[in-house]
Amino acid sequence: MGVQGLTGFLEERGAFFSDLRLRDTKLVVDGSNLYHWLCFGSAVDFRRGGDYGLFAAAVRDFFGSLRACRIAPFVVLDGGRDADDRKLRTLRERAAGRLRAAHGLSRGGGGCLVPVLTRDAFVQALGRLGVPFVQCFAEADREVAGLANRWGCPVLSLDSDFYVFDLKAGYCPLSHFQWQSVRAGDGERGCYVPARCFSAERLCRHFSHLNKRLLPLFAVLSGNDHIDPAALDAFFSRARLASGKGGKSARLQGLLRWLAQFAEPAEAVDGVLKYLEKHRREEIRTLLCTAMEDYVPSDENLEDFFKNGKYECEAARKADLPQWVLDALAKGKLAPFTSNVLTLRSTFLPVQVEDMEKPSAHRAALPIRQVIYGLLLNVSQNTEAASPSKQTNKLPVVCEFDRLQKTLKKTFVQAASLPTEFCDDHFALDKIMEVPMSRRQMLLLETLGVKMSFLEPVPSHLQLPVAVTCYWIRCSEPEVKLHQLKALLLMIVSGELERITNDPDAAVLCAEDDSIAWKEFLKWNENKLQNDGFDLDAAHSFCQWQCCLQMGLYLDQLLGTPLSEPDLSRLYSGTLVHRLYQELKSTPAVENLFSLSPKMTQLYQVLLNTVESTVSPEFFQNMTKTKSKSCKKKKTSNKEKKCAISESQHLCTVNRFALLGVDD
Numbered sequence: 001m002g003v004q005g006l007t008g009f010l011e012e013r014g015a016f017f018s019d020l021r022l023r024d025t026k027l028v029v030d031g032s033n034l035y036h037w038l039c040f041g042s043a044v045d046f047r048r049g050g051d052y053g054l055f056a057a058a059v060r061d062f063f064g065s066l067r068a069c070r071i072a073p074f075v076v077l078d079g080g081r082d083a084d085d086r087k088l089r090t091l092r093e094r095a096a097g098r099l100r101a102a103h104g105l106s107r108g109g110g111g112c113l114v115p116v117l118t119r120d121a122f123v124q125a126l127g128r129l130g131v132p133f134v135q136c137f138a139e140a141d142r143e144v145a146g147l148a149n150r151w152g153c154p155v156l157s158l159d160s161d162f163y164v165f166d167l168k169a170g171y172c173p174l175s176h177f178q179w180q181s182v183r184a185g186d187g188e189r190g191c192y193v194p195a196r197c198f199s200a201e202r203l204c205r206h207f208s209h210l211n212k213r214l215l216p217l218f219a220v221l222s223g224n225d226h227i228d229p230a231a232l233d234a235f236f237s238r239a240r241l242a243s244g245k246g247g248k249s250a251r252l253q254g255l256l257r258w259l260a261q262f263a264e265p266a267e268a269v270d271g272v273l274k275y276l277e278k279h280r281r282e283e284i285r286t287l288l289c290t291a292m293e294d295y296v297p298s299d300e301n302l303e304d305f306f307k308n309g310k311y312e313c314e315a316a317r318k319a320d321l322p323q324w325v326l327d328a329l330a331k332g333k334l335a336p337f338t339s340n341v342l343t344l345r346s347t348f349l350p351v352q353v354e355d356m357e358k359p360s361a362h363r364a365a366l367p368i369r370q371v372i373y374g375l376l377l378n379v380s381q382n383t384e385a386a387s388p389s390k391q392t393n394k395l396p397v398v399c400e401f402d403r404l405q406k407t408l409k410k411t412f413v414q415a416a417s418l419p420t421e422f423c424d425d426h427f428a429l430d431k432i433m434e435v436p437m438s439r440r441q442m443l444l445l446e447t448l449g450v451k452m453s454f455l456e457p458v459p460s461h462l463q464l465p466v467a468v469t470c471y472w473i474r475c476s477e478p479e480v481k482l483h484q485l486k487a488l489l490l491m492i493v494s495g496e497l498e499r500i501t502n503d504p505d506a507a508v509l510c511a512e513d514d515s516i517a518w519k520e521f522l523k524w525n526e527n528k529l530q531n532d533g534f535d536l537d538a539a540h541s542f543c544q545w546q547c548c549l550q551m552g553l554y555l556d557q558l559l560g561t562p563l564s565e566p567d568l569s570r571l572y573s574g575t576l577v578h579r580l581y582q583e584l585k586s587t588p589a590v591e592n593l594f595s596l597s598p599k600m601t602q603l604y605q606v607l608l609n610t611v612e613s614t615v616s617p618e619f620f621q622n623m624t625k626t627k628s629k630s631c632k633k634k635k636t637s638n639k640e641k642k643c644a645i646s647e648s649q650h651l652c653t654v655n656r657f658a659l660l661g662v663d664d
Helices: 006-011 031-040 052-068 088-106 116-129 141-151 200-206 212-222 229-241 244-259 267-273 278-295 301-307 312-320 323-330 337-342 363-374 381-386 388-394 429-434 435-447 461-473 484-501 514-527 536-558 574-586 586-592 599-611 621-625 631-642
Strands: 017-022 025-030 070-076 132-136 155-156 171-173 193-198 347-348 396-402 406-414 661-663
Touching: 006 244, 025 031, 025 171, 031 070, 031 155, 052 070, 052 116, 052 514, 070 141, 070 388, 088 396, 088 406, 116 132, 116 301, 132 301, 132 323, 141 155, 141 278, 141 301, 155 381, 200 212, 212 244, 212 278, 267 278, 301 621, 312 337, 323 337, 323 429, 337 347, 337 363, 337 536, 363 396, 363 406, 363 429, 363 435, 363 461, 363 536, 435 461, 435 536, 461 484, 461 536, 484 514, 484 536, 484 586, 484 599, 484 631, 514 599, 536 574, 574 586
Parallel strands: 025 070, 025 155, 070 132, 155 171, 347 396
Antiparallel strands: 017 193, 171 193, 396 406, 406 661
């Protein structure tokens, strides 16, 4: 995101900013930047897969500060990748950078990495808090700028691209937005958030009254996400904008001074092209002009969405997707993962802190993704029946970017063929919501390998994570250890206890023994574990669970939530689950952590019994025995059996769809 080096260059020159007391105003918020910013500042345990409760609390506190100052936020989120995929090179570079960061964290280094479910937890938090938000079809920068100009209010972000947009009320960087230091106002004006606001007019005045319309060309020449800087090497080597001693800052300053000699963008583009070889000039002109358009505020009327819930844009119209899909995307009820698969047949799988020597944790959720691909790309069993010999050619393929050890690779994955009642002409993607809910639920549960009769004792809002846990137990590689399962279930129970103890809207009234159990849990949690080492094997296993949960959640959303969507903020805490796992190994009595609450004790037993009922009685016993060489051979031969999803168990025979190939 943004223009390389621009933020540092401008902040060195404070004259381009003015102090602002923000209150009594609308505020257009770049949601994608905000959730990264809050995640990195909320003491989340990046190494152990995230603490979504802490993150959700930071989101709640942030919007609480805005409310106190009568600031009305409107959050605009990025959607999927653009149809032309111009940022693919940049996205691959960033994914590779995250992979390096994850490897460093796994070996004890520092750094930050957004946990897998952070974006989903953010969307849920916005819904709970009643904060109005929209998810754009593609990148949201132009829509953010257009809406802010329509309302005459500032933009809040941390994307240096907003230094380039012509914004009527300016741009407030998150790094100068002191929401944790709300101050009392003068007289009756009320409290305010201290902030700093950037003014493009001040910047242009400083550089010989540079025409503001030249700033997009400045951004493109400086190196942004949409153009390869190597294409302009000849210009910079011949134009001699600044001496080499000043580095990036001197280069930016020299470029601004050079641009100030031109009256209009077209004239300046011609000035650039004269330094390039003749045979490349028209190609580069097209690249420059296309990239400059990315800094023109959109004329799409997002205000209509915030008034009546309808969002239309040219990119969505061109994609020719069913209306219910477009509506669900705009309301955040489907993730950008969905639109990327539909429009590009491509997706980047999130990077995690896991064991880089083992296969990617996303491998465990591959069968679920294949079912999602089958639904999105409308693959029925009839597709195969029409020409069995051409099955490989008939089944659609999705390109997944994931890691192979410590390297980012692309892998081609075939969609699963689905039963005809879901994918024949009558129930195509545009008609999926007309399929009876019972059938949609059946497809979800059989993909996860669970019968509804097993889930009936489980509270409805926990049925999806429990079904995912059953799937995880069978499809993880290496096998899940019993202590890991128990730690995970105890963590889920702690979230339930917190919900009924602290949530005034909880449907279940909090009994006195629940309050006592919660206080005892907090005391236990305050005592630091003496051996706070990092167990990479456990981290890898819990990463697989999060991968399975995310894809289970996306499949559930795509089917219109036949199972209730769980509250992610109370479902996973990496710090807690790792600690529970460590203590269970040395102190089995920790399993009785919630014994003071009969309700929580019963819930834990129900969850444990439900998961164990989906595997053979010997499943965990075999795992605890000392493995002889013969056992190891048997385990190797049984790997495919354990991870396959058979026709007798499931509607979807996903085990038949191998990866087609791996490429750089």
